Amino acid sequence: MIQHVVKVHxxxxxxxxxxxxxxxxxxxxxxxxIWFTKFGWRFFTFDYYKKEFxxxxxxxxxxVLDFATKQCPTEWRRGQAVFNYIEQKYHVGRHVQFExxxxxFYNDQNINLFILAAYKRLCGGL
Numbered sequence: 001m002i003q004h005v006v007k008v009h010x011x012x013x014x015x016x017x018x019x020x021x022x023x024x025x026x027x028x029x030x031x032x033x034i035w036f037t038k039f040g041w042r043f044f045t046f047d048y049y050k051k052e053f054x055x056x057x058x059x060x061x062x063x064v065l066d067f068a069t070k071q072c073p074t075e076w077r078r079g080q081a082v083f084n085y086i087e088q089k090y091h092v093g094r095h096v097q098f099e100x101x102x103x104x105f106y107n108d109q110n111i112n113l114f115i116l117a118a119y120k121r122l123c124g125g126l
Contacts, residue, residue, distance in 0.1 A: 079104035
């Protein structure tokens, strides 16, 4: 599945990335980004690119769980690590949490459901 990604950067003073918008439709990704800026375009810059997700579920699950067990900070719970990794790398963590109502950040028992829901979103299932 192809995801259209628009990153919104604040121009002053250090070109900080404020928000990342993704969608399967290019127009909707741009509309979300422009609406976020409240039409104050002169203060923002935008980066646009397409990314394709072509990984099977076992590879995706293994990648996420490897990070959660080996590479994350030790003070993070496993659910926090899974959520943060998926949100930072694939930008679908908050969509799964708030739109699909699957939360592993606060409840470690939902890790497998969260990974499955994130995978379905990335593959275009939702």
